Each structure stands twice: as C-alpha cells, then as structure tokens.
Amino acid sequence: MERRKVDVAVIGTGTAGMVAYKAARKHTDNLVVIEGERYGTTCARVGCMPSKLLIAAAEVAHQVAGADMFGIHAEHVSIDGKAVMARVRRERDRFVGGVLETVDGFPAEHRLQGMARFIDDHRLMVDEKLEVEAGRIVIATGSRPNVPDFLQVAGDRLLVNDSVFELENLPDSVAVFGPGIIGLELGQALSRLGVRVRMFGVSGNLGGIRDDAIRQYALETFNQEFPLDPSAQVNRVERTDKGVRVTFTDKPKGKSPSEVSEDFDYLLAATGRRANVDHLDIQNTGIELDERGTPIFDHYTLRCSKDHIFIAGDANKDVPLLHEATDEGRIAGDNAGRYPDIRSGMRRAPLSVVFTDPQIAVMGLTLDQVKERCKGYYGVGEVSFEDQGRSRVIGKNRGLLKVYGERGSGLFLGAEMFGPAAEHIGHLLAWAAQKHMTVTEMLDMPFYHPMIEEGVRTALRDLNYKLNIDPQMIDRALECGPGA
Known part of the structure; x- marks a missing residue:
C-alpha cells in the first residue's frame, strides 16, 4: 500500500x-x-x-x-x-x-x-x-442529476442535462419533468427548435420564482409556447416500443379533468441535482x-x-x-x-438568472427575507414591461419587475423579475444591493432613453413613493448595510 x-x-x-x-x-x-x-x-x-x-x-x-x-x-x-x-x-x-x-x-x-x-x-x-x-x-x-425512481422506467429514453447534449439529432418530442432552472431553459429551447414539449412539475415551483404574481405571469407566458403544469398529477410513466408514455390528469380551463396519455421520444428529468x-x-x-x-x-x-x-x-x-x-x-x-488562521470570506449579494425568454432574475434579498428582516416595514415597487417603450420597440414587451426597500431608511434590499434583459438588469440591481444603496441614490443614477432599464426607474419611483424616508435612518443603514 x-x-x-x-x-x-x-x-x-x-x-x-x-x-x-x-x-x-x-x-x-x-x-x-x-x-x-x-x-x-x-x-x-x-x-x-x-x-x-x-x-x-x-x-x-x-x-x-x-x-x-x-x-x-x-x-x-x-x-x-x-x-x-x-x-x-x-x-x-x-x-x-x-x-x-x-x-x-x-x-x-x-x-x-x-x-x-x-x-x-x-x-x-x-x-x-x-x-x-x-x-x-x-x-x-x-x-449529479437526481432522478426519482418513478422516472427510471424510461430506461434508455431517459435524458438528464448530463446526457441531452450527446444527442446527435433533435428528437421529435420530449416530456420534461421539473420546471426549475434547467427544465425551463432546456424545455423552451427544445420547443423553439421544433421539438414537441410538455412540461410537468409537482410542487408548483417555476424557475425559483417566489412572488406569486410574477410566477403566475410567467406560467401564462410559457404556456403560450408549450403546455406546462407546475402542479401536475402524473399517474403513470411507461417505456414503450418507440419511446415513453406519460399518463396524467389533464385540467383544461372550463372543462372537467380527465386522464390523458401522451407519447414522447424521450423523457428529460430536470428534477434537481x-x-x-x-x-x-x-x-x-x-x-x-x-x-x-x-x-x-x-x-x-x-x-x-x-x-x-x-x-x-x-x-x-x-x-x-x-x-x-x-x-x-x-x-x-x-x-x-x-490553517489554523481561519478567516471569513466575502460573500457577494445574491444573484441568479434563468436564461429563458423572457428571462428570470432574483437579486439581493427575496421577498420572504425582506419580510423577516423588516417585520412589516418595507415597500414593494413594480413595473410591467407590456407598455415599456424600448420593450415594445423590440417586441419583447412581456414581464414584471418588483423591487423591495426598507421603510424609514429607504435602503434597497432586493428584487425579482420576469422580463426582457433580466440578465443585465439583475447585475445592476445586485450591485446596488451589495453597495447598500438607497432607492433615492439609485434614482440619482443616469437612465438613458430609450432603454429597457428605464423600466427599472419606473419601479424604483413606485417604491420610493411607498417608502417613508428618514435621513437619520439612511445614515444608519449605510453604516450597517442590509444585514443589520
């Protein structure tokens, strides 16, 4: 040895x-x-x-x-x-x-x-x-991918993100299990490349979105491209001669639920890692x-x-x-x-992006964290991108942005977004959160016209209106930061 x-x-x-x-x-x-x-x-x-x-x-x-x-x-x-x-x-x-x-x-x-x-x-x-x-x-x-036992029956027709890129050709159809980040990104991409896609979820999760209104808006948007049920009732998954059969309870609007079976070439398990x-x-x-x-x-x-x-x-x-x-x-x-000289390292402001279209971004504190921190003393500003100028110009006018701030101090705490250019807006807002900026300070920054970022200004103005700002609280917030 x-x-x-x-x-x-x-x-x-x-x-x-x-x-x-x-x-x-x-x-x-x-x-x-x-x-x-x-x-x-x-x-x-x-x-x-x-x-x-x-x-x-x-x-x-x-x-x-x-x-x-x-x-x-x-x-x-x-x-x-x-x-x-x-x-x-x-x-x-x-x-x-x-x-x-x-x-x-x-x-x-x-x-x-x-x-x-x-x-x-x-x-x-x-x-x-x-x-x-x-x-x-x-x-x-x-x-590594975590695949529930009931999906293992798909056998050689089971795909995970570790194997989907090894396909030599695009399949005709794929059943996607898991509308999280990986499932949404790959599912929408496959759908836009001509693959028939149906997506199933269990817990109601959709790309990690926390805000109920934004989640519902995103769900309606994705369903315009492919069927997606984040709280699906899947009754059976079977391996067939040609692929995989999924039997589930279909719940169409205005109609009674019924059991439906649909065949797919492959099953993509995006059920976490x-x-x-x-x-x-x-x-x-x-x-x-x-x-x-x-x-x-x-x-x-x-x-x-x-x-x-x-x-x-x-x-x-x-x-x-x-x-x-x-x-x-x-x-x-x-x-x-x-070692043994152990030191705390800097952890950056949280930032996550889902590269769907529209994109999803979460930056800074989540709404739940804001509620816990502020004990009710917070404000929420928002903007819809449906009538936002640049978004309409480029035909990407779908989305919502919500921004969170602390009442009294006016400190910007975080945001959640489903909309155009979220990968870029997410960076700006994460930087603002990490620099412990107040909403007033953010509104003092330049906003070029016509830009999608003008929608951020609209949301911040809405938030600023809803906050009660005390100069002494601003000084305290800048000294202590968002974790104070």
Missing part, C-alpha cells in the same frame, strides 16, 4: 476544486488535488455553456419565425437538428478544452486520479491503492451532517464541524452557481492553506 502525507488535499477538480487548489497553493506546495472521474467542470461540460449554446440556436429560430411582427416575411424556418447539436458539442468541447489545459498546468505530482473516500478525519483512501494523510481537506466533489458526498464514507469522520446527509458548514469560512475540513461548490448544496462555487473555492482553499 502506497502512502503519502500532504498539508492539503482537495477532492474534486470542478470549478470550486480548481480554485481551492490554486488558493491553497499560495500557502503550501505540499498538496494534492484528487479527481475521481473526468476532468472538466459541470459548467463547461454539461451545464452553463452547452445549455446556452442550445438556447442561442433556439433564439435565432424564434426570431426568424417571429419576423412577421416587423413586416419582415421570412421563408419557412428549416431547422437542421444534426447541425444544431453538432455545433453545441463542438463549442462545448472548446470550453472543456480550456478547463483541461488549466488542469494540465498543475504539476503532475499534485494531481491524483481515483475515487477518494475517508478512512478517518485526516486519511483518505484513493482507489484502494493509495492512502493520503492530509492536514486539511477540501471537499469539492460537485453534484444531488451532492456527490454519499460515496465519500463521511461516516468515518466526525463531521456533523444535516437531514440530507450533507456536511453542516459555516457560510463565511466554508469550515465543517471538524475545523480542518472544508466544503465548497455544489457539494454543499448551498447556492449551486458557478460564481458562488468560485468564491467558495477561494475561501475554502485559502483557509485550508493558512
């Missing part, structure tokens, strides 16, 4: 793992990074980038199909499914290649290939061949776990209950976004490297 002793061991070479390795290496050169499967991040290989490539193709097809609105009459749109998927894979592989080059740049003695598991608090077994004793350990093992911690033998450590079996950790230091073990990225199931994984990897790796 080969044995090795290091200062720091990082398990996983995804986004969080690579950043953790680089951060820890600033403090010690006696470290290893361990990868159990293929190198390449979730984002580059099966997540952010290939999904946006598919969405980009769908947006072009949708724009051409909708050109009649502008008096431009295009010929019948012909979609070459093989060419679409070939470009997705080709460009995806370029992004993955960049990640592989980064890993190849790590010294060979720092890279270990094999599945790691805990023997105890400080020792790891790698592929039953190598024992690594580490002074500190960073868990950055990422996540599961942290890759269940094969690490964490029970052999003293780490405290939550009810899901995920290590309990400190949000600002990424330290687990065993203070020399850290967890970062999708593995901790906190905020599964790339920019958060980057921040967490840096904090965890830095603390592992400088």
Whole structure:
C-alpha cells in the first residue's frame, strides 16, 4: 500500500476544486488535488455553456419565425437538428478544452486520479491503492442529476442535462419533468427548435420564482409556447416500443379533468441535482451532517464541524452557481492553506438568472427575507414591461419587475423579475444591493432613453413613493448595510 502525507488535499477538480487548489497553493506546495472521474467542470461540460449554446440556436429560430411582427416575411424556418447539436458539442468541447489545459498546468505530482473516500478525519483512501494523510481537506466533489425512481422506467429514453447534449439529432418530442432552472431553459429551447414539449412539475415551483404574481405571469407566458403544469398529477410513466408514455390528469380551463396519455421520444428529468458526498464514507469522520446527509458548514469560512475540513461548490448544496462555487473555492482553499488562521470570506449579494425568454432574475434579498428582516416595514415597487417603450420597440414587451426597500431608511434590499434583459438588469440591481444603496441614490443614477432599464426607474419611483424616508435612518443603514 502506497502512502503519502500532504498539508492539503482537495477532492474534486470542478470549478470550486480548481480554485481551492490554486488558493491553497499560495500557502503550501505540499498538496494534492484528487479527481475521481473526468476532468472538466459541470459548467463547461454539461451545464452553463452547452445549455446556452442550445438556447442561442433556439433564439435565432424564434426570431426568424417571429419576423412577421416587423413586416419582415421570412421563408419557412428549416431547422437542421444534426447541425444544431453538432455545433453545441463542438463549442462545448472548446470550453472543456480550456478547463483541461488549466488542469494540465498543475504539476503532475499534485494531481491524483481515483475515487477518494475517508478512512478517518485526516486519511483518505484513493482507489484502494493509495492512502493520503492530509492536514486539511477540501471537499469539492460537485453534484449529479437526481432522478426519482418513478422516472427510471424510461430506461434508455431517459435524458438528464448530463446526457441531452450527446444527442446527435433533435428528437421529435420530449416530456420534461421539473420546471426549475434547467427544465425551463432546456424545455423552451427544445420547443423553439421544433421539438414537441410538455412540461410537468409537482410542487408548483417555476424557475425559483417566489412572488406569486410574477410566477403566475410567467406560467401564462410559457404556456403560450408549450403546455406546462407546475402542479401536475402524473399517474403513470411507461417505456414503450418507440419511446415513453406519460399518463396524467389533464385540467383544461372550463372543462372537467380527465386522464390523458401522451407519447414522447424521450423523457428529460430536470428534477434537481444531488451532492456527490454519499460515496465519500463521511461516516468515518466526525463531521456533523444535516437531514440530507450533507456536511453542516459555516457560510463565511466554508469550515465543517471538524475545523480542518472544508466544503465548497455544489457539494454543499448551498447556492449551486458557478460564481458562488468560485468564491467558495477561494475561501475554502485559502483557509485550508493558512490553517489554523481561519478567516471569513466575502460573500457577494445574491444573484441568479434563468436564461429563458423572457428571462428570470432574483437579486439581493427575496421577498420572504425582506419580510423577516423588516417585520412589516418595507415597500414593494413594480413595473410591467407590456407598455415599456424600448420593450415594445423590440417586441419583447412581456414581464414584471418588483423591487423591495426598507421603510424609514429607504435602503434597497432586493428584487425579482420576469422580463426582457433580466440578465443585465439583475447585475445592476445586485450591485446596488451589495453597495447598500438607497432607492433615492439609485434614482440619482443616469437612465438613458430609450432603454429597457428605464423600466427599472419606473419601479424604483413606485417604491420610493411607498417608502417613508428618514435621513437619520439612511445614515444608519449605510453604516450597517442590509444585514443589520
């Protein structure tokens, strides 16, 4: 049995793992990074980038199909499914290649290939061949698709976001389970590329939208393109000779519910992701776990209950976004490297974007968090984009934006949006939240005409009108920030 002793061991070479390795290496050169499967991040290989490539193709097809609105009459749109998927894979592989080059740049003695598991608090077994004793350990093992048992019957016709991009051609039809971020993005893209799509949900969730009015507005909008029931009653899922059959209770407006069966080529399970911690033998450590079996950790230091073990990225199931994984990897790796000098890292204002059309964005505090913080002393401003000037000009006048502020201080706290250019507006509002700006200060900023951002000004004016502003409260808010 080969044995090795290091200062720091990082398990996983995804986004969080690579950043953790680089951060820890600033403090010690006696470290290893361990990868159990293929190198390449979730984002580059099966997540952010290939999904946006598919969405980009769908947006072009949708724009051409909708050109009649502008008096431009295009010929019948012909979609070459093989060419679409070939470009997705080709460009995806370029992004993955960049990640592989980064890993190849790590010294060979720092890279270990094999599945790691805990023997105890400080020792790891790698592929039953190598024992690594580490002074500190960073868990950055990422996540994988979580598919409920009743969908497994789809067998070889079951797709997840890890496999959908390997299709050589676009299918004729897909049943999508899970109208969360992944399901909505891929489902709408496939629909706009000519695939017959029906989407099923269970809990009523829709892209993580918290506000009831915005959720309903989004639901009505998506249903104009493809059938979507976020609270579906699915009775059976069966594998057929040609694909998958889904039997569900149809609930058409104004009619009695009835059981309906519909056949699809494939079933896409976008039913969430599961942290890759269940094969690490964490029970052999003293780490405290939550009810899901995920290590309990400190949000600002990424330290687990065993203070020399850290967890970062999708593995901790906190905020599964790339920019958060980057921040967490840096904090965890830095603390592992400088241990026992543990320091709190900066956590940025929350920001999430769903790349549907219209887009969904949540920034700063959610409405529930605002209610808890302000104990009723808050205001909500809003704007509809249906009559917003620039949105009407470009034919994207669907959407709602709600902004939240604290009464008395006038402090801007957060926002939620379903509408055009939400990816850009989301950044502006997240920056404002992180800088602890007041609504008045935000309204003092320039708004160019004609821009979609003018809708933000309308919402802020509405919020400003509803807030009771006291100059002394503004001073206190600026000193304490939104977490005060």
